[in-house]
Amino acid sequence: MDATATGRSIGLAVLRIILGFGFLYAGLEKVLDFAGSGKPWSAVGFLRFGTGGTVPNMVGQADPMSHNPTQALWTGLAGNAAAIDLINFLVVAGEIAIGLALILGLATRLAGILGAAMMFLFWVAAWDFQYGVVNLQFVYMILSAFVAYASAGKVLGVDALLEGTAAFTRSPALRTVIG
Numbered sequence: 113m114d115a116t117a118t119g120r121s122i123g124l125a126v127l128r129i130i131l132g133f134g135f136l137y138a139g140l141e142k143v144l145d146f147a148g149s150g151k152p153w154s155a156v157g158f159l160r161f162g163t164g165g166t167v168p169n170m171v172g173q174a175d176p177m178s179h180n181p182t183q184a185l186w187t188g189l190a191g192n193a194a195a196i197d198l199i200n201f202l203v204v205a206g207e208i209a210i211g212l213a214l215i216l217g218l219a220t221r222l223a224g225i226l227g228a229a230m231m232f233l234f235w236v237a238a239w240d241f242q243y244g245v246v247n248l249q250f251v252y253m254i255l256s257a258f259v260a261y262a263s264a265g266k267v268l269g270v271d272a273l274l275e276g277t278a279a280f281t282r283s284p285a286l287r288t289v290i291g
Contacts, residue, residue: 121267128214128264131255135227136211142204155199158237159190165239180239206230214259217269222289224260228253265290 140146142153165180180186189195206226213223231253240247265271271290280286 124259124262124264125217125268127255128217128220128259128267128269131227131252131259132211132214132216132223134211134252135207135214139204139207139211142207153200153204154196155203156190156196159186159196159199163187163237163239166242168241168244179241180237182236182239186237203230210256214264217265217267217271218274219289220265220269220271221260221263224256224258224264227256228260231256 145151145153163180163183163186164178165183167179189199207230210223210227210230213219214227231249235247235249235253238247238249240249263271266275274280274286274290280290
């Protein structure tokens with residue numbers, strides 16, 4: 113492997129690991145209450161009050177109007193206790209699992225796809241386009257999809273070790289999630 117290919121591989125591994133730490137931190141922050149609020153984390157506040165959305169050029173303007181065409185879905189979920197319990201679990205467990213999988217390079221393709229899907233849902237729910245369509249959720253979504261596409265787990269990851277096993281060579285399903 114030449115120096116350019118080695119540099120790309122290491123860069124891809126670093127990207128995967130840093131992205132993983134971003135997901136992991138977000139999940140642990142909710143579980144461990146880093147802010148010290150003393151209250152368990154819940155998605156209710158965001159779903160109820162953070163889904164009105166914004167459009168370009170709203171900077172400094174008070175605009176009570178909802179701009180998010182999907183807001184009714186999110187506020188409806190906020191009023192459903194069973195749905196909130198499931199959402200709270202899926203968000204926290206998902207962030208932690210995706211983060212750990214990306215850091216370890218384990219089932220990287222699956223983790224990247226799930227991370228991209230999660231960020232897409234956050235992006236649509238927030239509908240925060242005040243500064244354009246590219247925001248934090250959008251960037252995480254694209255990076256997660258790229259990590260999945262680029263088989264980033266094959267570089268300094270557990271996926272590289274699993275790829276050589278007999279179970280991997282016999283199972284097309286494993287080849288789908290490993291990478």
